[in-house]
Amino acid sequence: MPYVIGIDTGGTFTDAFAADQHNRLATAKTPSTPPNFADGFLDAIDGLAGDLGTDPNELLANTEYIVHGTTSTLNSLVTGDVARVGFLTTRGHADSIAIMNMEGRYAGLGSDEIQHMARTSKPPALVPCGRIAEIDERIDHKGAVIVPLDEDGVRESVRALLADDVEAIAVSLLWSFHSPAHEQRVRELIHEEAPGLYVALSSEVSPRIREYSRSVTTLMNTQVGPRLGAYLEPLQARLRERGFTGGLMVMQGSGGCVSAADAPGRAITTIGSVLTGGVVGCTRMAEALETGKVISTDMGGTTFLVGLVVDGKPVATTSTVLNQYAISTPTVDVHTIGAGGGAIAWLDTAGNLKVGPRSAGASPGPACYGDGGWEPTVTDADLVLGIINPDNFFGGRKKLRTQLAREAIDKVIATPLSMSVDDAAAAIYAIQNAQTADLVRKVVVNSGQDPREFTLYAYGGAGPMHCANYAADLGVNEVVVPLGATAAVFSAYGLAASDIILTAERSQPAPMPVDPAAVNAVYAELEAELDARLTKQGLRFSTVTYQREADIRYTMQMAEVSTPVPGGKLAAEHIGHIGRDFEDRYEAVYGKGTGFPDAGLQLITYRVRAVGTLPITPTLPDHARSTGDPIPSSEREVFLDVRVGRQRAQIYDYRALKAGHRVMGPAVVEAPTTTVALPPGTAGTVDRLGNLVIRYRTETEEH
């Protein structure tokens, strides 16, 4: 009977998914309600209850926990609606966050923007200089106290900040990750002056070497923490009023969730909250389908998101860039380019055809929407090529005007290039696919993997129209288009199916081989810390596992390679194994012969991830089995392959397709939420969960 619910609050829609242990599923999609996102959250609960034919309060009363993907943190940072923060740092180093290691002028920008050097700038300061105070204190690289903490100076600075009405204080001192005593004492002093004030210490938020990103991470955490609390606390109260006694969890960028009570203190970890649901969904789907390696591609209206799942886990990164600031927080590695369905096709001054990164977005949208957009987009090209059915876009909920799409492509692309409109549309389609393939390849290769070993998942409104093409370019085995029960709310499904994941890490740079006693001590502390935090979540877990890793590099390299570390008490031979494992991984990423043990190895950061598996795991229901062959609903001329051009293709209505049905390309499958293009040479099979699995036919099969 008990339910688990996933609620993913995006900018436009709030997606919801509920499941119990007996394969009872419900889904709901309701409009988001900015700025009061909690209203949309509760509407989505109502929607789920409606789908289940029950009362919302009864549903809540029977819900064990809710996992929530929220835009709150990202939204606060993007819109600048953040807490008024004061910043305390080591004397002589206040400018670190302004100098930004210089990289802040271009971090996160595309090469087109970086080339235009005179047009690049640093982002606005995180804190005005009047709310930054330097403290006399100094710790060195060994953790030795060189200058004791000037407690009077701290008190004085804190009083000045309080007089300036700060709502929260961030503290980031040099080498605090190594020796946090000064930061901890600063917090005590702040609380003597202002009991209960929100304080974040860099040694807790991001205990990693490199003061610039540690300070930025701590500052941003301090800016969003109070806001996240102000969103979650009333939401939780409203849920309680309606009879909810379970746990409210918040999805983190790491792909695991954390309790709502614990989230504000580590708010920065929720920055990727809404980006990761899809990847987690892919992880669960891959588990169900027993797929080892998955490329997750989500092509929506404005962006294209790529993530990877390897051996049942999302591929993670240890840092990310937001507003050109470097943030150190473990996140699922989701890459994005402005190449969604709304990406605009244009000619540069030399007459080269380009697609994106600018997007027509949801408003005015593609030219074919007829809402005032005049620039041709990828969606317009898809429409002209016959891939999209103008009368059946999003299940017929949006009528499209092919004539407007043709006119836009003609005016902007075809006429200037002396091409036919059809050829111009084909060129847009092909360039879009090639760019997408390039990005995906870069993501896969940079993580040290070979795309040919992967299955590609394509979801989002526009992805399935293009995936067979860009996936072919990558050489992947097969493409899965998740349809079936979860199609519309795939990321909410991912949330409901997630685990609790907490991460603890600490930099303690040292040359390898590190003394095993030191390694055992660090891991024991990190695991004890996680143990305490897991208990605080107030949940039952079916299992708890600890995954250790160490970031290692050849001496002086900038980037480390995260290397797994076995559990338990380690001896010298284990340390040797870890070093050799690092070297193997290094060569796997950079090629045979690139390793150079003579340079020496350094262990920089220790990390432990605690994964608490929750007792309810939603299982997806089986799709109805086929009896006979699939019957096309119609036929039309469609352009699906550059080498073939326009050709007759069978059109299928997804709702009539059953598990086991096989559809041969050239064909188009129209589903209520998306359209799947099957170019010649491909075959799509409906699997037992209702997904469409696309494979490339070999020559022999053709004959």
Next chain:
Amino acid sequence: MPVIPVAGSERFAESGQPLQTSGPFGDVILHRVSEDITAGLDALTYEVIRHRLVAVTDDMGDAVKRMSGSVVVTDCNDFGTGIMDEAGETVQVGLYNMQLGSALDMAARWTLTNRSANPGIREGDQFLLNDPWVGGGLHQNDVTVLAPLFHDGQLFCWTAAVAHQVDLGGVSPGSWSVDGRDVFWESLPIPPVKIVEEGQLRADTEDMYLRRSRVPRLVGLDLRAKIGANNVAHDRLTALIDTYGPDTVKAVMKKMMNDAEARLKAKLRELPDGTWSSVAHQDGGRSGDREIHKIVVAMTKDGERLTFDFTGTDLQVEGIINCTYAGLRGGILPVMLTMLCPEMSWSPGGVFRCMDIISEPGTINNCTFPAGIGKASVNSAWATQNAVSETVAEMLITHPEFGRSAMSVCCGTWDLTLLSGVDQRGSGFATMICDPTAGGLGARVDNDGVDTGGAHCIPMGRTADVEINEFNFPMLYLWRREEVDSGGPGRWRGGVGASSCFIPHDSPVGEVHLVVSANGKAVPQAAGLSGAYPAATQWDVLVRDAGVREQFAAGKIPRSLEQLGGRTQVVPPHLETDLTPGDVYFTHWQGGGGIGDPLHREPERVAKDVGEGKVSAHAAHAVYGVVLADEGRADPEATETLRRQLSRRRVGLEPEQSPIDSGARR
């Protein structure tokens, strides 16, 4: 001592001109493509393959960065990557140190011409060089690994990775020998030698190369990084050729250069014809030299061509600051790419076709062997860049749209601080402190220059965190901060530079060796435009027997040079010395030049700058003519009066007698 002419050294002086002969090149057959295949390329194929080629130089850069062990590479991005066609023309360079993308073509042509018969150029070979007369890098520290790619037995194209290595021998640690008089004081150049033979790293060549370094392990790691980058590129290019066919891929390469040429010419046609000239000064060519050495350039734009005429530039000097023709080109290309070509493919092969260079061999930025070039990249090449950047920016700001890509001169030169000795773990070390990567950028037509925004030739530079430097090297920072008044005053202010102040810390031997080489101390080097002031002079100070440790013990961290105590020594442009544990070193690098008259800057902006520590109250008054009232706001009336007085003083007139008089005029 007079410079001894070295007979036979002309053989290594690559001209920079396209390949003059069609061969033969030993048994090497070049893969060529006909004009009509290039002309017949469809827009779609072109764009897809072009995108891939750009991605290849990017992937090469990722590989170098990830694999290198030198902070100079990993943190400063002081490296370059490129793809050249079969004849060595540069098709595409990566977005790294643009100086280092500007002579890869020369290296490829020299290698093709001089190595194809003996020892031969074959599939799987890679060549190593650090001879700036041949090309590749700008000084001996820039080591290039050049890799020919074969397809079907024909030489299809070349790829190259080049990066700054921390030490390759020579008199001083770091290979910047500040007493050097000619190249024989420095790391000796290596002309192209086969480092990888048919896929195998040659142990003999590697040993010959690494034997010269004080940090051979680091340099060995970097060598693998560069070979690895070429391997990555070759895998990707081969896949591309297999998919599209060699002729199509080659045609795209040709068209990329043709396109860059056509687009740059179209842009030049829209600009007025005229001549803009400028000058750059360097104080001190080596330790003890009190001369000033100038580079003069007159840039003429005629129709769709640019000519850079360096006639009048000083003769090469006995010292370390000269640069070869590769350095001269390295001073021009970054400016051309960032200011004239920001919206096109960076295909230097096409860009070079739009310009002529007039320069006399034997001058300071086109020196002949055996002139000293140890610091070429950040001396005469950089100074060339400063002068060229002024002329190009002046031409651009005549145009309302193209002017938006212009900047005043960015950070005037590199404030070299090199530390070496024994690190806290007892190992030998030598490293350049890369903090000056955060120089100030020049002002723009509609905005201030970016504070601590970088250097012109490295669009994506980076400085290491203080903690990373303190972890790696025996040093402890008192501060690293942006510096007041370091940006050139103007209607738009140049970006501010910054300073670092540190002490030796925790070396088991106590002292740390220091090499300093930084020009611009007598003559500021980042000039302003349209009447604006240059950025501040470079300023480095050594304090002996400072009282820092006593202050630490008393719970205080000094905040200024004045608080350090001890004996203060203003550091000359070139110095080599030891820092003892009681000494402090302060290094203050340059900002960017301004644009427009500082008296035209809105007083509120000046007041804000004062509040944020970018401009001092003194400069606000004396240079910007802004009178600050209570709470740091500008007093409009007093400001107007003061500005009128300053503008008279600037032309040599006495101030007006009565402020009432000026009130009446308003």
Next chain:
Amino acid sequence: MIIDFNLCTDENGAVVCRHCETTIGDSRSSPMNKALRHARPSVDAGPGIHADPALFVDRGIMLRQVSCPGCFTLLRTEIVPAEEPSYREWSLR
């Protein structure tokens, strides 16, 4: 056409101040010949000159400024060795 922040040319090629419309010269032959020129020791340029150039070099270093004769707007500022001619010039064709 516009030359820079301070100057433009009129239809006859004369160089004119954009702030006060004073004619400064001819854009082809002598663009700035009517401008006011004044030189001072470089340390007069303000706090950006950190040290006396005599510490480093033997030649005198000057702040040379060129201004509009009508409104005294700065047209050029350079800090250069005293005895050197100004290499910073321009002309249109």
